Amino acid sequence: DSYMYGFCRELSHVMDSGKSFEEQAEEFSTVFEGTDYPFLNEATTMVMKDGYDEHADFLFGLKIILNGISLELESLNRS
Numbered sequence: 001d002s003y004m005y006g007f008c009r010e011l012s013h014v015m016d017s018g019k020s021f022e023e024q025a026e027e028f029s030t031v032f033e034g035t036d037y038p039f040l041n042e043a044t045t046m047v048m049k050d051g052y053d054e055h056a057d058f059l060f061g062l063k064i065i066l067n068g069i070s071l072e073l074e075s076l077n078r079s
Helices: 002-015 021-031 038-050 054-078
Strands: none
Touching: 002 021, 021 038
16 A cells, blocks of 8 residues: 555645646756756656656556565465
């Protein structure tokens, strides 16, 4: 539940600003040097260009967690 709580909390904080994801990404991109943080720069640039799909992002993270739990259960069953 920590993942769900954290994701929802972060999303509500972002949505409370009243600005679009694209606007927030553009603002955020001005507080760091893109060459110093190339992956962060790439992520903010993608959001500014293509928008942000919070549902797809949530499902992606949830899938990673569930796959990790599945692997752990398989490992325990082999022991």
